[in-house]
Amino acid sequence: MTTSTARFERNADADQQAFRLQATFRVLLDAMARPGEVQRLVGLADEAALAARAGLMPATMLLADALLDSATSLAVTGEEGTRAERLLVRRFHACARDQRSAAYVVVPVSVRGDVAAACVQGVTAGTLEAPHLGATCIVECSTLLGRGRDGTVTGSSSNASHVAPDQYGEPGSVAAAVASAQAATEWRITGPGVDGSAVIACDRGDVLRARVEREDEFPCGIDVVLVDGAGHVIAIPRSSAIECAGTLEDGGCSWDM
Secondary structure (H helix, E strand, C coil): CCCCCCCCCCCHHHHHHHHHHHHHHHHHHHHHHCCCECEECCCHHHHHHHHHHHCCCHHHHHHHHHHCCCCCEEEECCCCHHHHHHHHHHHHCCEECCCCCCCEEEECCCCCHHHHHHHHHHCCCCCCCCHHHCCEEEEEECCEEEECCCCCEEEEECCEEEECHHHHCCCCCCHHHHHHCCCCEEEEEECCCCCCCEEEEECCHHHHHHHHHHCCCCCCCCEEEEEECCCEEEEECCCCEEEEEEECCCCCCCCCC
8 A cells, every 4th residue: 555745845935924924923012912012013015005995004014914704703993994994804814893892992103192092991891790892992102101121211202213322322312312212102011921020102192091991900900002004012911000100391200220
């Protein structure tokens, strides 16, 4: 009796896609495990064209690629949300749902104020029997600053696409970053995965205040993932507590942690 073994040629494009998805998911896992710590996505250029059509950031598209499939649901808030939802559904085969019941909810950078706050206040927190049904909100920011794993202040602001030590002096210097940030507030994050506290700055006080006002009781709650146009990611899982530490214009709190 003879047997034959079929051999298939590897698809380089498929391999590259798999590696990129693994890298994106690794970044998200690290962000969730270390709340308030800045992570960085790679491969933004690969999603730039589709992101432009959807009116979203490439970082949002990368996360959607890693998270969405036919077993998940999503909603994109705002007046242009329907167009973005259709593109995401076609690309990732997810189900479009009302934002109050969707597993993943995207808040585009253009959606601000009361609309953004109402969205975050209305998403599902899951139940005590099924806390895993709590929504994940992907929130786009113009300004997003924090510390990386090495303690260096990094991120982006509306007037500076990337904050790095070679631009703003020694690691830990935030003077120029603070000066360039517009309408940003500082937030202190505490809880599991945080050594003491972590301080971040972003221009999504509308979303973060709404998250605080929800007063969800763990294990129910929502996870918030902040992203910016340069691919920086900061996660605030439901297990974390956050409080406003002031505005950058007022000096905020000390970054010397």
